[in-house]
Amino acid sequence: MSIEQPADQPPLLRSAEGGVVTLRMNRPSQFNALSEALLGALQAEIDALARDPGVRCVVLQSEGRAFCAGHDLREMRSQPELDYYRELFRKCGNVMQGLQALPVPVIAKVHGIATAAGCQLVASCDLAVAADTARFAVSGINVGLFCATPAVALSRNVSAKRAFEMLMTARFIDAAQAADWGLINDAVPEAELDARVRGLVDEIVAKSPTAVRYGKRMFYKQRQMALADAYDYAGDVMARNMMEADACEGIDAFLQKRPARWRS
Structure with missing residues (x-):
């Protein structure tokens, strides 16, 4: 059973320095599952960032042991209505497209697991660096739900056969495989993750x-x-x-x- 998010804890944290904005998903007890509140917070930040000429780069990361475990299944099951699900997946799709539509690079900084819509988040960012202990999967099919919306982003990052294999088997791939297949740019030892992302940010910010x-x-x-x-x-x-x-x-x-x- 998942532990509820404390009411006084925002689902998304924001910090900024030198034109670099860091967004940290903040539902660690739920493995940063994409609740409606978290999706709404991400969309609000994306909208604000799109209007800010001072932003140079965005880093998307998370608190706790996981990057993102996908949609909040408990929340989804609480409202078993077709219109609700259509609206939920529309909101999620808007967030994914919004990351790509931002005028500056977005870097996913990944640790732990990135599954289903969490893997979709990684695929929707322009660049991604992961700890070599990170793992990736689109595992909806294990619960009878094909990861259709994650498939859109996934199949635009890795080859068709690789994507289809992941979607049909729900098998996890490790960070080295994710880099080899093109889902992420690099897999580094966890102790070096901060420095690797910082170096990538610095290279981008140094450009026009x-x-x-x-x-x-x-x-x-x-x-x-x-x-x-x-x-x-x-x-x-x-x-x-x-x-x-x-x-x-x-x-x-x-x-x-x-x-x-x-x-x-």
Whole structure:
């Protein structure tokens, strides 16, 4: 039986420093299961981050022993109505799409388990680094519920056959497999997880904020296009990017062999 979240404990914690926003899922006793309250808090933060020009990077992590165990099954079973489930999965899908739609990179910092919608969260982030002890699964089929919405994100990260195997067998894969299959970028010893994510953040923050925002938007949009359309779109994006002050400064700095001073 799960332990209820204390009423005075918010389901999501936020901290910010130097343009880097860290969101920490805060339902440790429930393995950070995605309750309605947690989904709502994530959506509110995503909406706020999308409007904040000072944000440079977002890190998504969690409190307790697990990254995220998926949806809150006890909460789901308390309202056995089709319209309720449709709305719940719509809200969850909006959160996943919202992470990708943010104009800055989102990094999942993973420890423990990431299962079902928790694995979907990892797949929905732009980058993911995990402790080498982390494990991943889309295990809904074990309780008679195919992980349909996690399949959307999962199948856009790993190959079709790998995704289908995970979805049909519910087997866990370890962090090394997750890295090999493309679900995460890197698996590191748990003691090195903080430093590895910090290093990745520092690399991103050192780049032109303008170029990063152009780049993330372009990367996902072109993936939905035919090849010729993608090149047309990419050429227009590069031309517009060239008109920005940061591109002029960056190229001049390179030619003059000095550090760039980003203006944006």
